[in-house]
Amino acid sequence: MMQKRIKTFSAFWPYYLREHSKPLTRIFHYFGTSLGLIFLLNGIFNDILFLFLSPVATYTFAWFSHFFIEKNKPATFTYPLWSILGDLKMFFLWTSGKLDSHLLNSGIDDKTSSPQ
Secondary structure, three states: OOOOOOHHHHHOOOOOOHHHOOOHHHHHHHHHHHHHHHHHHHHOOOOOOHHHHHHHHHHHHHHHHHHHOOOOOHHHHHHHHHHHHHHHHHHHHHHOOOHHHHHOOOOEOOOOEOOO
């Protein structure tokens, strides 16, 4: 049976967070996103090769975490643009210390490490 396609980013966001319910999955995403942003900036200002390595670095860590930690299919496969935006939103909310309320609103309690 086909699932209904999500039509807005605001509807996608809680789904995205539930697909990243395990703290270790998010840690792998933070590392990959950090590395990807560093490579992106290095590619812009120093060596264009890093522009091509940026998504490789980012997705290597993200997809590893989905396949081996979260054990689900990366949202990138179904919602590529929203997934990138979700990665960045999650990363910047985490770095600003504002992610916890979003996780709780999506039904994720890090004390239990899974959706409620």
